[in-house]
Amino acid sequence: MFFERINKFRRSLAFRLTLFYTTMFTISSFIAFLIFYEIMTLSIHNRTDNSLKEKAKEFSLLIASKGIGSLKEEMIHEANAIGPDKVFFRCLTMDGEEIISSDIGPWRNTGVSRIALKHMGQGKPLLETLKLPGVKYKVRVLYEIAGPEIVVHIGQTLKEDEDLFKEFREVFRTGMTIVLVLATLGGWFMARRALSGVEEVTKTAVAISEGAMENRVPLSGRGDEIDRLAGVFNHMLNRIQSLMIEMREVTDNIAHDLKTPITRIRGLTEIALTREKSLDEYQTMAESIAEECDRLSAMINTMLDISETKAGVRTLDVDEVDLSALVKEAGDLFQPLAKERGLQVELNTPPQCLLQGDKGKLQRVFANLLDNAIKYTPTGGSITVAFKEYPKEVAISVSDTGIGISSEEIVHIFDRFFRADGSRSQPGAGLGLSLVRAIVRRHGGEIKVNSSPGAGSTFTVVLPRIKSQL
């Protein structure tokens, strides 16, 4: 349980961000400190070396002006002024024999380097750092020619330098600890702050998954990435909610529309079962039942077609379609019906009108529109189909001189189950236009309607000529 929580924590984005931030910050501070330390030690070493060289120069000038005799006193004096345990001076012959020296007591163990003397033969000064046995601090020594056959040998303890370095390292350690703590805290704070928006999104999502569909992520208004995520998330939620509401409405309508014919079927069978009837009567009832069943089945199929077309579940069977021929065929199909009802059908089709589309689905569009036009146009009226061709699209309008649609009704005309007459006596009749629009939109087109009650309606389908992705 505990380890699980630890593991969960270690996988969290906040933890990883903090770790990354701390590591980066610490490494860069460490490197900065290191560079500073290196430069400092180098410059302090240089300073020490320069003071040694200056001393040697001073001695060589003294030898040149006053001779070696005066040097001993000067050396003792100088050494004592600084401290005989901190510095020593001596003069050597080229063979390493001591000529004069300051108080060499504490420096007994400082031998003379043969290699250094050999070096002297070439006239170059030599600096070296020694670690004397039994002495805590290192010693910096200088050999330099100070006069004819005279080598000045100067040694100085590095105690002060090393103490300084040590002190610095201590400061450095403390500093790094503080940096580490601050970096961790800062990193954690920043990560939490940056991710707090994500937390909000998560909380909302959890609340929604528990059923609070109306919850939304509060926006900070900063316009940052998290805000954008929250915005998109809210948008998605709105969409889902509106789909859910639509679904609920559709389900209610379906329930209603299925119940009506089922009630009728049930009623018919009940009548058939309760009283003895003639064969003819039974036959009529069976016919009515079959008719109701066909309607139910057609309605269910149309509903599924609408959902599938809208959701894009089924891919369109896209091919080159001659819309002109398609509309002519549909017009021919309805010709006898129009004649029977005393309607004039006028098809103003161009010789050819090619576009990419699903032939079966487009047939349905125009068959439905003509079907509707005939259904709602009283005897003596006329129905006109006209084409308008544009470079990129085709507009086909189906106009009738029918009963028209009122302005309150027109906004709902493409809704599923909406029927302008307000009655629900004809099941399924409210699905046609909804399917038509779904198909047209799936083809990347749009359908518009213009209508004035009593004067007729015009449905205009606009389809793109080429739609690369259907």
Add this chain to the structure above:
Amino acid sequence: MRALIVEDDKKIASFLIKGLKQEGFAVDYAVNGEDGLHLALHEPYDVAIVDIMLPKLDGLSLIEEMRRNKVNTPVLILSAKRTVDDRIKGLQSGGDDYLIKPFAFSELLARVQALIRRATGATEPTHITISDLSMDLLRREVTRSGKRIDLLPLDYALLEYLMRNAGRVVSKTMIMEHVWNYNFDPGTNVVEARVCSLREKIEKGFGKKLIHTVKGFGYVLREDK
């Protein structure tokens, strides 16, 4: 003709059995896929009608098993699923045709007979004659009592369908789909109007009625006795 029905819904099965027996079929029936497969492998059938959703062994596996055992009985698949994918799956597994529930018995019968015709390699007729009405399928000519009748292509297709299914009831949906290739649910009586105009041409002035309306269902072309 022997037919095998594999269907777990007893009511659907019983109406299929009744209907097929009425049409002169000898019918065997299995309620699950295993029994169905056993029968299909051991008895010679002219046609099998198989539901997809079956207990013990599903319809598609049953058909695959039949084909693996070199049983080439034509199979009509029944299913409530109506997506193209399901149809393709059914045909790929070795089914010969696919019918979606709910269906009209007349449609099932037409398909079963088409399957048998295809399987037995029966030659396509060149003429159909019912009573004094005859159709030359090659020349696309219709005559009644020796008198030529000119028909529009849409009317010709409708008459051909009715004649090929003579004696059987065809529903309005079947006419929409099979004759004019329209998969749509009209809110008007467009089919009735077309049938009416066809009647005008082939019946007016010839006396005897050939196309009969079966109310609530569709039409049947037959000679009235």
